Amino acid sequence: MSAGAERDRALAAYDVVEGPPRRELVALVDLAAHVAGVPYAAVNLLSSRQQHQVATTGFEGRTTPCDDSMCRQVVESGRPIMLDDAGRDPRFADNPWTTGEIAEVKYYGSHPLRTPEGVVIGTLCVFDSEAHPVTEEAARGLALLADRVVDVLELDLTSRRLGEANARLSTSNERLANFAGQVSHDLKNPLTAISLSLEALELEVTDDYQVETVARARRGVDRTNDMISTLLEFASQGDPPGDERVDLATEVEAALDDLAGRIDRSQVRVGPLPVVHGDATQLRSVLMNLIDNAAKFTVVGEQPDVEVGSQRVDGRHRVEVRDRGRGIPDDKRERVFAPLARLDKTVEGSGLGLATCRRVVEAHGGTMGVEPREGGGSVFWFALPAVDVD
Known part of the structure; x- marks a missing residue:
């Protein structure tokens, strides 16, 4: 499977591209901008064809072609990039994000977002329209916050899967209750026949051992019948x-x-x-x-x-x-x-x-x-x- 297809599958599972920005992700990009001392930050997720800015601070996010994405370099290499002035780097000198066509990015820091399965799906990115030195503190903070972005996506995915599992379980329990009702009916019919046969047998036997054996069998049938009824009610109602x-x-x-x-x-x-x-x-x-x-x-x-x-x-x-x-x-x-x-x-x-x-x-x-x-x-x-x- 190609890297782009792997990203597409991961993004489909996270279900984060469509809809309004998630509050937890917005909080993380706000913090990333503060740690880096810049006005702009974004969570950029790259599908096979587009870059989706699903959470931003300082500007309004947009969807753009992957070919225009600065963060594509980070996603494809799997390594962070921290630059004092991206316009002077040959990888980005002609990029519309540095030339003024989209923006005028100079200071640029981007850290990969790697899923637990090892798929790099995007970046946590900070940038500024002015150049200034990259600090060790900013690089370390960006790395830590990138991990938290993935944690948020994983937590949301787990919560949704749990909800889906609970819904399936509810349906399964309903089916199980119906199945238990049928089984109960099927079991009680032969128990009734056994009970009637034992009742008739009690009228015939006279030997003390046989009398006790039949009586014990009757008690077992009665308890089994009671057990089926009680457990069926428990399974059906869950009370x-x-x-x-x-x-x-x-x-x-x-x-x-x-x-x-x-x-x-x-x-x-x-x-x-x-x-x-x-x-x-x-x-x-x-x-x-x-x-x-x-x-x-x-x-x-x-x-x-x-x-x-x-x-x-x-x-x-x-x-x-x-x-x-x-x-x-x-x-x-x-x-x-x-x-x-x-x-x-x-x-x-x-x-x-x-x-x-x-x-x-x-x-x-x-x-x-x-x-x-x-x-x-x-x-x-x-x-x-x-x-x-x-």
């Missing part, structure tokens, strides 16, 4: 969770009940857990997901070894699910919480579980993370605001 008192010890027992077919109760040691404020169903889903993951990622050939406990840290309840699994590399610890992230594709999963857990925890005013466990394995933790229990 904060409720403010009920939630005994996490009770919820972890319910989670273990639901996980009875995936991990043996004897393989999970549960310590004291706090009472917090929030939504019981959502927090139960977090505990169930973390315990289920601890079992799924156990080293092949070994039995799950899971501990659930808590401690109070900096006024917060930190709940930990500790395992002796495969562990997570340092550079992957944050990635595991990204939607659809699956670091180990040998283990079944959608890649949405931990992302959902973090969203639930953050909606409760908490934080969530993972760290290595001493002796091997991982510690998945979440911290929630502490509450005083009467």
Whole structure:
């Protein structure tokens, strides 16, 4: 790609050529003129064909052909130019900016504006109609202010991209809510059929073990149905969770009940857990997901070894699910919480579980993370605001 085409692409991204001068850029050219002790300064941006004076002080900016631009020399070389009298320099002796056709520039200082990608898109330029010596202070000040011009352009670009991303996210959330509604409908239909079948089965079985097995299955169906409804509402509305008192010890027992077919109760040691404020169903889903993951990622050939406990840290309840699994590399610890992230594709999963857990925890005013466990394995933790229990 040619240098002119690279500049065109960069200027299109910054979107600064059209429209009124940006206040921050005008402030910078005012300061540049003051530092250099001259009446005129400009931010000159060069496309492949034209020079655009997007911010000026001491005169009104204009758009002129690149062939007439003094700053073209700076842009093409990538090096600053500082001159006592530009009219005596052979590069500018016949330029319309020095001959009087456009202006009568004598003192001239110009510093390149270089993007983070290394593309020189223009200059910060100061000039005067009178010749006078170039000082080291003026050259250093112009260089520093040129960097700030690029910072302003980058900040504005980042802000616009963030706004566009937020708009896309809003649209995505709306689509996700519609998708969640359809999935919820599709899940609840078989759950209803299962529930009816279990209800009929309860009338037939008499053996105590079978009665308890069916009852446990019914409780699991009821909790799953409740979980789908609650999480669907959370995904659709994005509202904060409720403010009920939630005994996490009770919820972890319910989670273990639901996980009875995936991990043996004897393989999970549960310590004291706090009472917090929030939504019981959502927090139960977090505990169930973390315990289920601890079992799924156990080293092949070994039995799950899971501990659930808590401690109070900096006024917060930190709940930990500790395992002796495969562990997570340092550079992957944050990635595991990204939607659809699956670091180990040998283990079944959608890649949405931990992302959902973090969203639930953050909606409760908490934080969530993972760290290595001493002796091997991982510690998945979440911290929630502490509450005083009467």
